[in-house]
Amino acid sequence: xxxxxxxxxxxxxxxxxxxxxxxxxxxxxxxxxxxxxxxxxxxxxxxxxxxxxxxxxxxxxxxxxxxxxxxxxxxxxxxxxxxxxxxxxxxxxxxxxxxxxxxxxxxxxxxxxxxxxxxxxxxxxxxxxxxxxxxxxxxxxxxxxxxxxxxxxxxxxxxxxxxxxxxxxxxxxxxxxxxxx
Amino acid sequence: xxxxxxxxxxxxxxxxxxxxxxxxxxxxxxxxxxxxxxxxxxxxxxxxxxxxxxxxxxxxxxxxxxxxxxxxxxxxxxxxxxxxxxxxxxxxxxxxxxxxxxxxxxxxxxxxxxxxxxxxxxxxxxxxxxxxxxxxxxxxxxxxxxxxxxxxxxxxxxxxxxxxxxxxxxxxxxxxxxxxxxxxxxxxxxxxxxxxxxxxxxxxxxxxxxxxxxxxxxxxxxxxxxxxxxxxxxxxxxxxxxxxxxxxxxxxxxxxxxxxxxxxxxxxxxxxxxxxxxxxxxxxxxxxxxxxxxxxxxxxxxxxxxxxxxxxxxxxxxxxxxxxxxxxxxxxxxxxxxxxxxxxxxxxxxxxxxxxxxxxxxxxxxxxxxxxxxxxxxxxxxxxxxxxxxxxxxxxxxxxxxxxxxxxxxxxxxxxxxxxxxxxxxxxxxxxxxxxxxxxxxxxxxxxxxxxxxxxxxxxxxxxxxxxxxxxxxxxxxxxxxxxxxxxxxxxxxxxxxxxxxxxxxxxxxxxxxxxxxxxxxxxxxxxxxxxxxxxxxxxxxxxxxxxxxxxxxxxxxxxxxxxxxxxxxxxxxxxxxxxxxx
Numbered sequence: 001x002x003x004x005x006x007x008x009x010x011x012x013x014x015x016x017x018x019x020x021x022x023x024x025x026x027x028x029x030x031x032x033x034x035x036x037x038x039x040x041x042x043x044x045x046x047x048x049x050x051x052x053x054x055x056x057x058x059x060x061x062x063x064x065x066x067x068x069x070x071x072x073x074x075x076x077x078x079x080x081x082x083x084x085x086x087x088x089x090x091x092x093x094x095x096x097x098x099x100x101x102x103x104x105x106x107x108x109x110x111x112x113x114x115x116x117x118x119x120x121x122x123x124x125x126x127x128x129x130x131x132x133x134x135x136x137x138x139x140x141x142x143x144x145x146x147x148x149x150x151x152x153x154x155x156x157x158x159x160x161x162x163x164x165x166x167x168x169x170x171x172x173x174x175x176x177x178x179x180x181x
Numbered sequence: 182x183x184x185x186x187x188x189x190x191x192x193x194x195x196x197x198x199x200x201x202x203x204x205x206x207x208x209x210x211x212x213x214x215x216x217x218x219x220x221x222x223x224x225x226x227x228x229x230x231x232x233x234x235x236x237x238x239x240x241x242x243x244x245x246x247x248x249x250x251x252x253x254x255x256x257x258x259x260x261x262x263x264x265x266x267x268x269x270x271x272x273x274x275x276x277x278x279x280x281x282x283x284x285x286x287x288x289x290x291x292x293x294x295x296x297x298x299x300x301x302x303x304x305x306x307x308x309x310x311x312x313x314x315x316x317x318x319x320x321x322x323x324x325x326x327x328x329x330x331x332x333x334x335x336x337x338x339x340x341x342x343x344x345x346x347x348x349x350x351x352x353x354x355x356x357x358x359x360x361x362x363x364x365x366x367x368x369x370x371x372x373x374x375x376x377x378x379x380x381x382x383x384x385x386x387x388x389x390x391x392x393x394x395x396x397x398x399x400x401x402x403x404x405x406x407x408x409x410x411x412x413x414x415x416x417x418x419x420x421x422x423x424x425x426x427x428x429x430x431x432x433x434x435x436x437x438x439x440x441x442x443x444x445x446x447x448x449x450x451x452x453x454x455x456x457x458x459x460x461x462x463x464x465x466x467x468x469x470x471x472x473x474x475x476x477x478x479x480x481x482x483x484x485x486x487x488x489x490x491x492x493x494x495x496x497x498x499x500x501x502x503x504x505x506x507x508x509x510x511x512x513x514x515x516x517x518x519x520x521x522x523x524x525x526x527x528x529x530x531x532x533x534x535x536x537x538x539x540x541x542x543x544x545x546x547x548x549x550x551x552x553x554x555x556x557x558x559x560x561x562x563x564x565x566x567x568x569x570x571x572x573x574x575x576x577x578x579x580x581x582x583x584x585x586x587x588x589x590x591x592x593x594x595x596x597x598x599x600x601x602x603x604x605x606x607x608x609x610x611x612x613x614x615x616x617x618x619x620x621x622x623x624x625x626x627x628x629x630x631x632x633x634x635x636x637x638x639x640x641x642x643x644x645x646x647x648x649x650x651x652x653x654x655x656x657x658x659x660x661x662x663x664x665x666x667x668x669x670x671x672x673x674x675x676x677x678x679x680x681x682x683x684x685x686x687x688x689x690x691x692x693x694x695x696x697x698x699x700x701x702x703x704x705x706x707x708x709x710x711x712x713x714x715x716x717x718x719x720x721x722x723x724x725x726x727x728x729x730x731x732x733x734x735x736x737x738x739x740x741x742x743x744x745x746x747x748x749x750x751x752x753x754x755x756x757x758x759x760x761x762x763x764x
Contacts, residue, residue: 118292150409
């Protein structure tokens with residue numbers, strides 16, 4: 001249902017776009033301010049304790065997870081993720097969804113019910129919203145240099161004269177009528 | 182881009198919605214009813230030692246959340262259902278209410294915990310949720326939804342009488358190239374969608390250049406057109422903003438763009454009247470619009486003497502039909518006589534505008550673009566045949582008037598019934614049409630229609646195709662032709678449509694029809710054309726060579742491929758039909 005609401009016509013990225021790489025890079029970059037929030041609220045230490053990892057390992061895991069989350073964000077939001085004007089709100093809502101689904105539901109499931117509380121819990125939600133806003137702001141700018149040039153993309157045979165041909169092949173029986181013997 | 186969103190309007194709606202929730206909790210608290218105090222709970226998370234600072238931070242957090250939800254509503258929910266705005270808001274409020282009940286409120290309780298870590302189970306997590314809390318959260322969020330629904334409406338366009346900010350000044354040194362490098366080459370064109378009719382009985386102005394943010398991105402738009410290889414651009418200065426009254430013009434809305442086009446191109450085909458007139462002229466039923474637009478055309482040609490290509494009035498038939506027969510734009514009538522009056526006024530305006538331009542520039546070229554339509558009766562029923570015949574006669578009326586073609590008796594009588602004299606009709610019939618007049622034939626997949634057994638016109642899709650329909654127009658008017666508009670409401674299938682239209686153009690040219698150009702319309706996606714701009718919803722209509730972030734669509738790449746492939750071919754590098762016109 002959510003996909004249906006998001007799936008505006010013509011929303012998918014075109015062949016010259018690079019949503020996964022721009023999203024992953026933005027996801028990694030956006031982790032920097034989010035870590036600042038986690039440290040300030042003492043959340044990083046608590047999350048590391050819950051996961052049974054060192055702070056450095058937790059950070060490494062977090063960076064990898066946020067790269068994947070960034071790629072997912074850019075692909076999920078499609079062309080909308082390229083909007084300079086609106087990326088922040090898309091990113092924040094994605095960050096909020098990650099918190100609601102991940103930090104609130106998944107983390108306690110993985111850790112036998114242990115969850116951050118107090119300041120640490122506030123730090124987790126704030127860090128994900130900050131991460132989301134940052135990734136939403138960053139994607140349009142990170143995407144530009146990664147974008148395939150018009151000149152090059154237009155040379156692709158898929159957009160050439162063969163595009164005029166109906167893509168859905170006719171049933172075999174109609175395409176090749178049986179030869180009379 | 183999913184929707185075009187009025188960010189400020191959404192922010193104000195969200196702010197007011199959150200304030201209404203605060204008021205609700207305050208009043209119910211004062212009345213002694215079981216309720217919650219979200220601000221107190223938010224502030225208690227971090228600021229329990231400084232209550233005032235805590236309340237301020239809590240309020241700020243709640244208002245920010247309200248703004249975010251309203252933005253979310255504006256982007257993803259608004260306009261999805263054809264319901265009253267208040268109901269749309271009410272339905273939407275279920276989402277934040279559920280999140281508040283199931284996630285946020287229990288989490289807030291956790292955040293107030295003194296311990297940095299807890300062991301959770303479902304019972305402990307949902308312990309703060311009581312029936313009174315649920316009722317309070319549901320009611321307050323319903324109030325939020327109602328407020329946002331009531332306040333967030335009409336995200337695109339503006340009240341008639343208001344004016345958007347003028348385009349930014351030209352930034353120097355951002356372009357290269359040269360306009361009009363090959364004056365007689367085949368015209369590979371696009372256009373900037375520029376419709377500006379009024380809706381809501383003249384109270385609300387649609388302005389596609391504003392909605393697509395062309396006033397902001399105009400320089401980037403021209404650069405992208407050049408990058409694709411576009412040689413000509415159909416461009417409609419905003420008549421309703423420029424022409425303030427007799428002798429009064431505000432050229433700030435067009436001067437920067439024209440300076441850029443003059444220097445770097447693409448060569449503009451100036452579209453002087455595109456589906457609307459300034460508010461002071463009323464609507465298309467006003468017999469004075471011909472005189473007024475004549476003055477405007479003359480002033481425009483005098484100010485920009487380097488412009489050679491003009492479309493005096495765009496798609497007169499469509500404009501008259503949508504305004505006076507379909508009841509969607511401008512006068513919003515549904516009357517055959519009103520259609521005839523609008524068509525007459527527009528055709529008359531087109532002729533007077535052409536004459537005014539010719540006084541300034543004798544070698545001006547007129548590209549009179551019109552939607553090519555065709556109505557097929559579904560059966561031999563005489564009544565159905567008659568309806569189809571009337572519809573087919575109606576589509577030709579404006580072009581018959583400007584190209585001095587004999588009118589059908591039915592159309593002639595219809596004009597006379599509107600008080601238009603035989604002498605006035607004869608004056609147009611015997612006029613000499615300017616030699617450099619090109620017939621622009623637009624074509625979309627809904628242009629061929631079937632008159633069904635109930636007498637209704639239903640879209641047939643591409644049954645005969647542009648080749649057949651355009652040929653009807655060629656045989657009727659015998660004017661050089663141009664494919665002046667096409668697009669496809671299927672971002673993935675648009676490249677296919679582009680190439681198929683192109684093959685139609687090639688075939689018609691091979692059959693001997695003088696063809697001078699082809700147009701994909703438009704450069705960027707459009708807004709609300711899926712509902713014929715009859716309401717201000719902000720739905721993106723993804724037909725552009727570029728989306729509204731100015732990222733290329735597949736059809737943009739395909740058009741560049743096409744132009745690169747054909748522009749240096751001998752028949753296209755020098756288009757014989759265009760060369761004859763330009764001489």
